[in-house]
Amino acid sequence: MQAIHLKPGREKSLLRRHPWVFSGAVDRVQGEPASGGTTDVFSSDGRWLARAAYSPRSQIRARVWTWTRETAIDAGFFRRRIRDALATRPEILTGEGVARRLVHGEADGLPGVVADCYAGIAVLQLTSAGAEHWRDTIVDALASVIGCTQVYERSDVEIRTLEGLAARSGALRGDVPAAPVEINENGVRYLVDVVSGQKTGFYLDQRENRARIRGLAQDRDVMNGFCYTGGFTLAALAGGARSVLSVDSSGPALSIGRQCAALNGFEDDRAAWLESDVFQTLRTLRDQGRRFGLIVLDPPKFAPTAAHAEKASRAYKDINLWALRLLEPNGLLATFSCSGGVGADLFQKIVAGATQDAGVDAQVVERFHAAADHPVVLSFPEGEYLKGLLLRRI
Numbered sequence: 001m002q003a004i005h006l007k008p009g010r011e012k013s014l015l016r017r018h019p020w021v022f023s024g025a026v027d028r029v030q031g032e033p034a035s036g037g038t039t040d041v042f043s044s045d046g047r048w049l050a051r052a053a054y055s056p057r058s059q060i061r062a063r064v065w066t067w068t069r070e071t072a073i074d075a076g077f078f079r080r081r082i083r084d085a086l087a088t089r090p091e092i093l094t095g096e097g098v099a100r101r102l103v104h105g106e107a108d109g110l111p112g113v114v115a116d117c118y119a120g121i122a123v124l125q126l127t128s129a130g131a132e133h134w135r136d137t138i139v140d141a142l143a144s145v146i147g148c149t150q151v152y153e154r155s156d157v158e159i160r161t162l163e164g165l166a167a168r169s170g171a172l173r174g175d176v177p178a179a180p181v182e183i184n185e186n187g188v189r190y191l192v193d194v195v196s197g198q199k200t201g202f203y204l205d206q207r208e209n210r211a212r213i214r215g216l217a218q219d220r221d222v223m224n225g226f227c228y229t230g231g232f233t234l235a236a237l238a239g240g241a242r243s244v245l246s247v248d249s250s251g252p253a254l255s256i257g258r259q260c261a262a263l264n265g266f267e268d269d270r271a272a273w274l275e276s277d278v279f280q281t282l283r284t285l286r287d288q289g290r291r292f293g294l295i296v297l298d299p300p301k302f303a304p305t306a307a308h309a310e311k312a313s314r315a316y317k318d319i320n321l322w323a324l325r326l327l328e329p330n331g332l333l334a335t336f337s338c339s340g341g342v343g344a345d346l347f348q349k350i351v352a353g354a355t356q357d358a359g360v361d362a363q364v365v366e367r368f369h370a371a372a373d374h375p376v377v378l379s380f381p382e383g384e385y386l387k388g389l390l391l392r393r394i
Helices: 075-087 131-132 135-146 158-163 204-216 231-238 251-263 278-287 306-326 342-357
Strands: 001-006 020-022 026-030 038-042 048-054 062-066 099-104 114-118 119-124 152-155 168-173 181-185 189-190 221-225 243-248 273-274 293-296 327-337 362-368 387-393
Touching: 001 048, 001 221, 038 062, 038 189, 048 189, 075 099, 099 135, 099 204, 114 135, 119 135, 119 168, 131 135, 131 158, 131 387, 135 152, 135 168, 158 387, 189 231, 204 231, 204 293, 204 327, 204 362, 221 306, 231 243, 231 251, 231 293, 231 342, 243 251, 243 278, 251 273, 251 362, 278 306, 293 306, 306 327, 306 342, 327 362, 342 387
Parallel strands: 001 038, 119 152, 221 243, 221 293, 243 273, 293 327
Antiparallel strands: 001 026, 020 062, 038 048, 048 062, 099 114, 114 119, 152 168, 181 189, 327 387, 362 387
């Protein structure tokens, strides 16, 4: 029998149905479970609590698959979980060029499993030992349930090293996409590099926030910092922005952004693309006396864990301080954090500190969250990684 036995009093989080078991909670391991192998979890007094995937290299020693003792972890289990995930997203397989998240890890009962769909191509990312252990089974289940002929793997993220896993990427079903995949989001055409783009190729979690920026951009001069391939840029141009300056340090990402602008027929004189460090560019724009009616800041993950929060706080404060100084009176700042180590309360405190240091006043007009196909389970607040504020300078 493979089992984890917890220390006294350390079962409380599992009783609240939080799906992670940390190494410090483990008293002893019964048997010799393999990395990613299935193990039962027991309290110190012998109560069965959950069935989980074992990860000997990670501080998260086990991730729960099921809270029901009668449930076997097998091929049928993964088919059911993926089928249930799709049932909550009925629009996924309809519409030309549709792009949606199919499976969202813990929120869909599949820790470490992320799957996105780009115009019929499924892109899979496995980040835990348990997901890696069941890799072939998950691929088979995903292909059979959604009926896709192309599945591409992007398990090349740094978090896998914490699980003792090497990076993986490549075609799992069908051919490698020969060119960026075209998707359609709210009438705007985007190109997605599923082979080497960030995350699984695109930031699907910002879909609804891009639509909101589109509605705010009319007749404004816009700056999009950390623009990647121009998701917010194209939304702003579609919304009638007077001009958009897009800044990113990646030349290849900016190249795709330019292609997307041309694909949508947006005029060249409204869109400027700058390959540069955003931190420095904000200061340079201030020195130049530039002003914007709308600024978007969507930086990469500065704090993957709480241990990085202090350093990340300084970075978030810096970019928001300079952005606030660039705003026109009544100008808008849409500022985001995707750092799991920085919660919503801390992020707002950081931005509040930036307004004070910038010597300006600002109002919180709205709060941003991930798109609806990125749900959050109430017992797993860590899943609410994306947070954002819409500020008005007053």
